[in-house]
Amino acid sequence: MSSQRPQDSNPRAGVRSSAGMTGSTQTPANKHLGQDKPGVFDKEGAIGKQFTPEGALGGAAQAIGGPLDKEGAIGKQFTPEGSIGGAMQDKMGGMKKRSN
Known part of the structure; x- marks a missing residue:
């Protein structure tokens, strides 16, 4: 029985996974990538x-x-359908595309 390594192996290479790219595994750190998110002033x-x-x-x-x-008379102006809230939603709301 021989315990020799094949000639083309690198003893420092370590274990290699065949599961794909590391970035393809979803973690809390990368779960937002590639997804749209609401702008800060969106509802x-x-x-x-x-x-x-x-x-x-x-x-x-x-x-x-x-x-x-x-x-109420004041509060309804701040809803997304109201004059103030609606203007904010139209001008600064909406979704923001996140890059990968």
Whole structure:
């Protein structure tokens, strides 16, 4: 029995995987790559979602109620269909393409 290595192997090469490229494995660090994401002022973006009834600012207005409620005279202007919220959604909202 011989324990010699084949001539073409590199002893420093280590174990090689045949599973494909490392980048093809989805991890928390790369799960966003190649996907669209909402812009920051979009109703689903980092800033825009704060103005929804579930967000920090919109939720506080909902708690106060009255004219600040999402159906109130002031609050309805901040919805995506309202004059202020709609303008923000049209001008700064939408999806942003992420590169690979």
